[in-house]
Amino acid sequence: MENANLNVLFQEKRQQLNHFASQFTTDYDEKEDLVQETFIRALKSVHNFINDPKLMTWLYVIMKNIYINQYRREKRKNAIYDEYIHTDYFNSVSINLTENKMIHDDILKALAGLPAESAEIFKLHLDGYKYHEIAEAYNLPEGTIKSRIHQTRKKLQQKLKMYQSS
Structure with missing residues (x-):
């Protein structure tokens, strides 16, 4: 898929992704980071979902996993910091x-x-x-x-x- 088409697709979905990100954090910068990271991860396989009605579900799962992994990293980092x-x-x-x-x-x-x-x-x-x-x-x-x-x-x-x- 061409970059122009991806830009249009991502611009169309940005508002919904911002709404999804609001479920995870109220911090504006963290929301933006979540949306950006979701787009970056989605680029790898977006061609498989481009016309799929489950595109937003797929993007939501990506975002949720990013958030969970960041939370786990931070929790683990704090635990290791405390240990060492x-x-x-x-x-x-x-x-x-x-x-x-x-x-x-x-x-x-x-x-x-x-x-x-x-x-x-x-x-x-x-x-x-x-x-x-x-x-x-x-x-x-x-x-x-x-x-x-x-x-x-x-x-x-x-x-x-x-x-x-x-």
Whole structure:
């Protein structure tokens, strides 16, 4: 399908998609991001649905899945952050901003001390990307990604063991 026809189709469906996005968030920018990401993902297979009466249902499912995946990523990112960053040491009353800065710097140094690709893969994992998504991005087997994340986690735990509660 030509780009001009896709533009017309997407402009026609934009208002409905904005309405769908309102079910997930009230934030204008987040709604726009959801609509844009839905269009981007739909481009891959839009030719299969172009004249299908279920086009909007398909677009809604794409949007819903994007929202759910973003929510899961954020939830997982926060859980992992809590696991790696917030230890009993961090929660103690005596900690101050200078100590926080030093800890943050230590974490950044530990990440910087890793091979670049391993650090990038680990950061994607922290951002909530699934193993298969990272594997696809790096053109590596999923098992290799799991192994690298595990090895990176162990290296970081070793480098940051002074912050682990006993």
